[in-house]
Amino acid sequence: GQQVQQSPASLVLQEGENAELQCNFSSTATQLQWFYQSPGGSLVSLLSNPSGTKHTGRLTSTTVTKERRSSLHISSSQTTDSGTYLCGRQVVGQLTFGRGTRLQVYA
Amino acid sequence: DMKVTQMPRYLIKRMGENVLLECGQDMSHETMYWYRQDPGLGLQLIYISYDVDSNSEGDIPKGYRVSRKKREHFSLILDSAKTNQTSVYFCASSLGTGVPYEQYFGPGTRLTVL
Numbered sequence: 778g779q780q781v782q783q784s785p786a787s788l789v790l791q792e793g794e795n796a797e798l799q800c801n802f803s804s805t806a807t808q809l810q811w812f813y814q815s816p817g818g819s820l821v822s823l824l825s826n827p828s829g830t831k832h833t834g835r836l837t838s839t840t841v842t843k844e845r846r847s848s849l850h851i852s853s854s855q856t857t858d859s860g861t862y863l864c865g866r867q868v869v870g871q872l873t874f875g876r877g878t879r880l881q882v883y884a
Numbered sequence: 885d886m887k888v889t890q891m892p893r894y895l896i897k898r899m900g901e902n903v904l905l906e907c908g909q910d911m912s913h914e915t916m917y918w919y920r921q922d923p924g925l926g927l928q929l930i931y932i933s934y935d936v937d938s939n940s941e942g943d944i945p946k947g948y949r950v951s952r953k954k955r956e957h958f959s960l961i962l963d964s965a966k967t968n969q970t971s972v973y974f975c976a977s978s979l980g981t982g983v984p985y986e987q988y989f990g991p992g993t994r995l996t997v998l
Binding site for chain 1: 978
């Protein structure tokens with residue numbers, strides 16, 4: 778089965794709404810990283826959060842290691858947030874990715 | 885400014901031709917990676933390099949080989965490319981392989997094999 782599962786597969790929001798993205802992983806991770814992939818394809822690391830809660834700008838990630846899940850909260854979404862959000866679970870340097878959540882934010 | 889670069893950005897080759905994809909990083913990172921990304925399959929690890937001449941297979945190494953002769957450069961080689969190797973290839977690097985090292989990604993190379 779898939780080692781990293783993300784939900785929802787896609788999400789459509791009106792600008793200003795909040796987004797909640799989920800990542801579940803099948804075994805313990807030493808590192809959990811959230812990425813943004815632009816419609817053009819470039820990958821940007823957003824947050825690394827192996828456990829606990831971490832904030833940066835409008836992003837908040839909460840990882841509960843023993844429950845093997847992580848979430849990414851985007852507050853006050855903007856049209857420029859549109860793209861795909863990938864969750865990557867790392868064990869000894871090897872990242873396994875989920876298939877992503879495709880987010881579309883309309884004005 | 886920390887950076888991972890990839891060359892070329894776009895490449896079209898014919899089946900059976902050799903392909904060389906190059907990756908560089910200016911952060912003196914020990915560990916470097918090659919991934920490919922295909923629709924519906926996500927990103928998959930091809931090879932990982934722990935340092936110069938210290939390479940290890942990832943999840944899908946068949947049909948690929950790698951070379952790392954300098955810490956800042958990591959090459960992916962396709963000997964006799966196949967049409968099913970059409971994909972977007974990403975290179976990444978990290979300081980090491982422990983917590984809390986993040987992976988930094990290059991812009992990707994879109995390879996088409998005809």
